[in-house]
Amino acid sequence: MKEKLTIVKVGGKIVEEADTLSQLLADFSAIPGYKLLVHGGGRSATKIAAQLGIESKMVDGRRITDAETLKVVTMVYGGLVNKNIVAGLQAKGVNAVGLTGADMNVIRSVKRPVKEIDYGYVGDVKHVDAEVLVSLISRGVVPVMAPLTHDGEGNMLNTNADTIAGETAKALAEAFDVTLIYCFEKKGVLRDAEDEDSVIPVITPDLFKKYVDEGVIQGGMIPKLENSFSAVEAGVSQVVITLASAIDGKSGTIIKK
Numbered sequence: 355m356k357e358k359l360t361i362v363k364v365g366g367k368i369v370e371e372a373d374t375l376s377q378l379l380a381d382f383s384a385i386p387g388y389k390l391l392v393h394g395g396g397r398s399a400t401k402i403a404a405q406l407g408i409e410s411k412m413v414d415g416r417r418i419t420d421a422e423t424l425k426v427v428t429m430v431y432g433g434l435v436n437k438n439i440v441a442g443l444q445a446k447g448v449n450a451v452g453l454t455g456a457d458m459n460v461i462r463s464v465k466r467p468v469k470e471i472d473y474g475y476v477g478d479v480k481h482v483d484a485e486v487l488v489s490l491i492s493r494g495v496v497p498v499m500a501p502l503t504h505d506g507e508g509n510m511l512n513t514n515a516d517t518i519a520g521e522t523a524k525a526l527a528e529a530f531d532v533t534l535i536y537c538f539e540k541k542g543v544l545r546d547a548e549d550e551d552s553v554i555p556v557i558t559p560d561l562f563k564k565y566v567d568e569g570v571i572q573g574g575m576i577p578k579l580e581n582s583f584s585a586v587e588a589g590v591s592q593v594v595i596t597l598a599s600a601i602d603g604k605s606g607t608i609i610k611k
């Protein structure tokens with residue numbers, strides 16, 4: 355039987371606020387067994403970019419990343435956010451190591467081809483080195499992955515954190531019995547944006563299509579669910595979308611194929 359691995363992805367709103375981040379790190383530290391944390395930080399990048407006079411543009415939940423924006427996201431995700439999380443986990447006795455995709459060549463990507471939209475320095479994941487991660491995890495190290503990848507030619511690329519979590523979960527599904535938990539500021543995928551308690555308990559691809567057509571599911575939730583279905587299809591045992599203060603996976607929305 356495979357050993358259990360819990361992968362938690364934490365998004366921008368939780369990461370941005372010291373109190374919610376601190377609570378999340380405490381809850382994450384309490385998860386028994388092997389674990390890995392993926393963080394976003396989109397809101398922090400937008401804020402710091404604005405302070406530097408750089409305007410942020412998002413299309414379909416993805417940041418248009420020009421050369422100046424790439425510098426900002428590399429500093430914010432690979433530096434500020436990642437290192438604060440690593441330090442926070444170390445303070446709780448968790449032996450965390452911060453990684454971008456370039457570190458130990460853990461995630462290679464290719465610059466997204468220009469079609470209708472030129473996303474700039476945004477990477478589409480090509481390969482996750484499961485072996486590197488397995489060797490760290492089985493030594494008791496907890497990888498903390500930033501939403502940055504590299505192209506193998508010396509360039510960093512900005513990559514959506516939900517995608518990093520989904521692709522990492524898929525790559526590790528052969529070695530571990532993986533549970534992937536996307537946590538954010540809501541109780542799960544909601545049927546009514548105004549009603550915090552309208553959590554949809556289980557989502558299938560058919561229900562997803564219906565809810566997108568009805569406009570119930572939109573914005574950043576679309577790539578989150580696409581990544582979730584892709585992970586379940588590829589053998590990830592359980593995918594859950596839930597509240598950041600409920601990462602035990604016992605509530606929220608369960609993703610089924």
Ligand SMILES: Nc1ncnc2c1ncn2[C@@H]1O[C@H](COP(=O)(O)OP(=O)(O)O)[C@@H](O)[C@H]1O
Pocket residue numbers: 364365366367394396415537538539540542543544545546570571572573574575578
């Ligand atoms: N049906 C829905 N249920 C919950 N959230 C939804 C729904 N449709 C759209 N959203 C939006 O998706 C957002 C989450 O996506 P995103 O901002 O990419 O997440 P993260 O905070 O994890 O980076 C929520 O803040 C919410 O505004």
Ligand SMILES: CC(=O)N[C@@H](CCC(=O)OP(=O)(O)O)C(=O)O
Pocket residue numbers: 364365366367393394395396397399415416417427476477501512513514515516
């Ligand atoms: C290409 C792309 O869009 N990258 C994202 C990476 C950060 C992210 O995904 O952060 P959240 O999880 O907080 O949304 C961005 O720059 O916003």
